[in-house]
Amino acid sequence: MNSAVTISLDAMGGDHGAAVVVPAALDYLRNDPDVCLILVGNEALLREKIGGHSFGDRLRFHHASQEVGMDELPSKALRGKKDSSMRVAINLVKEGVADACVSAGNTGALMATSRFVLKMLPNVDRPAIITALPSIEGQTYMLDLGANVDCSAEHLFQFAVMGSEQVSAVADISNPRIGLLNIGQEEIKGNEQVKGAHELLAASSLNYIGYVEGDDVFKGGVDVVVADGFVGNVALKSSEGVAKMISHAMKESFRRNWLTKLAGLAAMPVLKAFRRRIDPRRYNGASLLGLRGIVIKSHGGADQLAFENAIGIARKEVLTDVLSRIASQVEKHLEKREGA
Amino acid sequence: MNSAVTISLDAMGGDHGAAVVVPAALDYLRNDPDVCLILVGNEALLREKIGGHSFGDRLRFHHASQEVGMDELPSKALRGKKDSSMRVAINLVKEGVADACVSAGNTGALMATSRFVLKMLPNVDRPAIITALPSIEGQTYMLDLGANVDCSAEHLFQFAVMGSEQVSAVADISNPRIGLLNIGQEEIKGNEQVKGAHELLAASSLNYIGYVEGDDVFKGGVDVVVADGFVGNVALKSSEGVAKMISHAMKESFRRNWLTKLAGLAAMPVLKAFRRRIDPRRYNGASLLGLRGIVIKSHGGADQLAFENAIGIARKEVLTDVLSRIASQVEKHLEKREGA
Missing domain, CATH: 3.40.718.10 (Isopropylmalate Dehydrogenase)
Known part of the structure; x- marks a missing residue:
């Protein structure tokens, strides 16, 4: 052997x-x-x-x-x-x-x-689930995806450290850009845990780029998006839901009558290439960190x-x-x- | 006048x-x-x-x-x-x-x-933001979308009551189906606030159908999805991000060479009809409840x-x-x- x-x-x-x-x-x-x-x-x-x-x-x-x-x-x-x-x-x-x-x-x-x-x-309080998601730039990793419902700032910081090294190793990105998932409104920005994690990350030597929003996961510009498991899971599932709805609507549009079916036939190779590109199967496999x-x-x-x-x-x-x-x-x- | x-x-x-x-x-x-x-x-x-x-x-x-x-x-x-x-x-x-x-x-x-x-x-502690989102069935309403970062069970319940009546009036659905946004794993299901809201909703006369997950928003089967503003905002933004990424990938697929451009030309009317169907502009306008x-x-x-x-x-x-x-x-x- x-x-x-x-x-x-x-x-x-x-x-x-x-x-x-x-x-x-x-x-x-x-x-x-x-x-x-x-x-x-x-x-x-x-x-x-x-x-x-x-x-x-x-x-x-x-x-x-x-x-x-x-x-x-x-x-x-x-x-x-x-x-x-x-x-x-x-x-x-x-x-x-x-x-x-x-x-x-x-x-x-x-x-x-x-x-x-x-x-x-040693030094890790809780496991976290991480996976890659397709983005306009290529791919973005997100964690935690559901292992932890309530997370402290310290937990989020630990996720960031683990996620950074994971992506550095697996995706071969040196010094991956870390973003903390938050919402956009200034004064009510984030809850206490997210604000606390922000402080810890800003003071660390990680390549922390600051707060990101839900759409940034799929835009690119960030390699690792950190969230608690509730928020991460909802973001992941919502994204899956939208992708399925769009695919459903597209299929229906092409199936409406013989003319649209003909158009679908003409566009088939392109649609196939497109589906391959965002095929969720190519992203299957989440790591327990x-x-x-x-x-x-x-x-x-x-x-x-x-x-x-x-x-x-x-x-x-x-x-x-x-x-x-x-x-x-x-x-x-x-x-x-x-x-x- | x-x-x-x-x-x-x-x-x-x-x-x-x-x-x-x-x-x-x-x-x-x-x-x-x-x-x-x-x-x-x-x-x-x-x-x-x-x-x-x-x-x-x-x-x-x-x-x-x-x-x-x-x-x-x-x-x-x-x-x-x-x-x-x-x-x-x-x-x-x-x-x-x-x-x-x-x-x-x-x-x-x-x-x-x-x-x-x-x-x-009277009797409402906090305002909430609600909007309609496209679903396979037609549309789903979601609130709160970012007005409230930390919500108690009572707040979530109030959102459900307001959302139910809002959708009943505006979408003309009598007794809309209310779902509470949660994540799927059994034992760690939800945080304390979500569990508490679940109890309040189950005991109410609202048409409460129980927990739903992120993908259910776009699947249909529920009319009003209730979440705290952090989670709701992340779900909304993530969905927008995925939709943009998919649209970007599709455009790129059709633009690759003259053959794919030709296919795009053939499929144009269908693609236009499809885009109209999921056009986010048709869903623009969130209500402050x-x-x-x-x-x-x-x-x-x-x-x-x-x-x-x-x-x-x-x-x-x-x-x-x-x-x-x-x-x-x-x-x-x-x-x-x-x-x-």
Whole structure:
């Protein structure tokens, strides 16, 4: 065996479970010779789905007898599902058998289980979820996307430190521009937490560019947008909703009559290229930051292409050693601030 | 004179001031014979811009010597600009000379001035900003969009009561479906304020359908989405950002080469119809709720068509008597809750 990256996959997680994870794994292995995958779940079922395909040592199985439901309470999954595909996939990271894990299972359970199994990095109070979003310039990263409902200024500052290093590593941007999500009106600008985080960020050596608004996420001009999980999640979901509505309206416009259908036919290659560009599947794979291990959350409804994208993100995080980079940055920035 | 609706316009407000407000007013008067408009601002300048056009009594002028800057602090505008076009336009509503007013001036100043001049409705603690947004089903209303950064459960409940009646009147939907904006993860669902508002709403006689997420705003299935001003503003701005990014990406896709340009030409009528459908100008005009008078905030960057839309909203609010309807609903729901 070579020194390849090994990634454990929660093969039963998500809306489609093995029906998506298995074909995604096979296709991924075909395209990337330097990655080994461990399918975690009902081994008999997984072996059956794999059929005649063989990748030797590059594709392994790890049996897990339970599954975490998409609506299962995190605390219940944590207590009652000690042999779930999700938990075992994370255990493999803890044990050093896998370098990272990917799950499309429910976010709350994944977060709670990862935190319990892997523990937090030193100096980090809470984990945060980060993902890339398309922007006019290319892409913008946003965190937290829902792990934390009420955040203190200190928490937001920690997110900024982690997000900065994450994006620096994964997107290869040195000194990423950090923005703090706020609203525009001057005197009532921000709540106390946001104002406090603003002070901490302005005093830090991060490349802090100040407050940004919701539309800046998609405009460009900022690499990492920091928000508490409630606000970040609402921004993310609203954006998804608008994109779907626009796509729906566009399809309807082209379907109205034979003339518009003809126009749609003529425009098809362009519309396809356009859709590829803003295809949410290409952005699938959110990272759980702040843990002592790499965990990637795939969208629950992800299809094969989207799940493969999440595996690719896991691989990149391993290769760029993002974990130790974040750990050292957190230490540096917290020390620095305490000594200020 | 007939019993027409009279609307005062802050003719100097917004990014473009009289350059947009005057042509919008003239065009509006041409299309709607039952409305009288009062242009408030630098009278000499306004008369000059009107040129030879005459609408008799239907177009009047009211001089105001000052203007509120788009970045001016609300408190400063309130103290130092007592003869601003914004302030005077609101005064005309207070004095009963106008039935409603429209301003594209800065939101913070408009809110502070309206609140100071008009005062709050009984039983309402804080004003809120509401607007319609396009959805797959038609449209969804959302409030608050930025007037209030930190809201209690009680404030959110008041927004719901006002929003319900507003939408019932203006959109002619009896018993509108009310949703409370939240995030999806079960155990960490919502902060204390949202949970508290959920209890109040569930116990009320409003048509409360429970928690909704950011994407539901654009999906349909809900008529009024309630959120605190920080979250609502971020959702609104993020949505605007995504829509702009998509439109940008689409234009670029069609502009790439002569072949794609040709395809764009073929698809032009469809693309135009599509753009008209989601045209943000058709949704321009946010209402300030909770005041003892009708004030409509037009987008600062609104063009003529968009500003006319805001005038149309003001007219509709007057004709549907939304103010007294909201006042009586607030009283009813608060009494009911106190007695429960």
